[in-house]
Amino acid sequence: MPDPQTIRTYDELARQQAAFQRNQHPDAIYRLIEAFFHHGRPTADIGSGSGRDVAWLEQHGYPTIGFEPSVGMINEARAAYAGINVQPAALPDLAGVKDASFDNVLCVAVLMHLPAADLIGAAVNLARILRPSGRLIVSYRTPPPEGERAADGRLYTAIPSARLTLLLESVGIRVLLVAEIPDQTRPGIRWVNVVGE
Structure with a gap:
């Protein structure tokens, strides 16, 4: 199940978190979407947060x-x-999301909020909802300086990119690209972007 304290923090700080997300411009993610996603095909945004990326995907021809x-x-x-x-749904189970229902799956700033023990289930269910030849883009950040639990209570699990690659490949997702980039505004924080098929 998702980390209850993390969900509680997002509920309590929803207005501030949504405003923060809408002020970020994830150009690297949007370039990956345009390079790898199947245009015009059914798309899921897992952990859609402020709705920013759902709106962008819709505007750019990805029904999401x-x-x-x-x-x-929400x-x-x-x-x-x-x-x-x-719609309401959460990793690792994605209960209520049908098998093989999406050609594209986006999962940005989500995996690091899961307990480490839930990463296997998350990989299984991301693979489950993808159609054959479907594409997956995952992006997650490194923990904050204070450690795995931020001051506001959110969980930030450290995920080595090699471990995530092994997890995805073990559930039948071939990893096409792994890239690490610095955060736009916060020194010391890095993002790992992974593309799979």
Whole structure:
């Protein structure tokens, strides 16, 4: 199950978190989407947060459903982006999300919020909802300086990229690209971007 304290923090700070997310410009992720995702095909945004990426995907020709565990964040997303489709669901189980239902799956800033023991289940279920030849883009960040539990209570599990690559390949997702980039505004924080098929 998702980390309860992390979900509680997102619920309690939904307005601030949504505003923060909307002010970020994940150009590296959008370039990966345009390079690797199947244009015009059903797309899932797992952990859709503020709704920013669902709205971008829709505007760029990727029909998208967002899945988000925080009720507060779902409410913020629906208020900010009229007409987007965001539904409650959470890794690792993605309960209620049908097998082989998406050609593209985006999962940004989610995996690091899962307990390490849930990463296997998360990989299994990301693979489960992908169609044959479907593409997956995962992006996650390194823990904050204070360690795995941030001051606001959110969990940040350290995930070596080699471990995630092995997990994805063990569930039938061939890793096409792994790239590590610095955070745009926060020194010392890095993001790992992984593309699989």
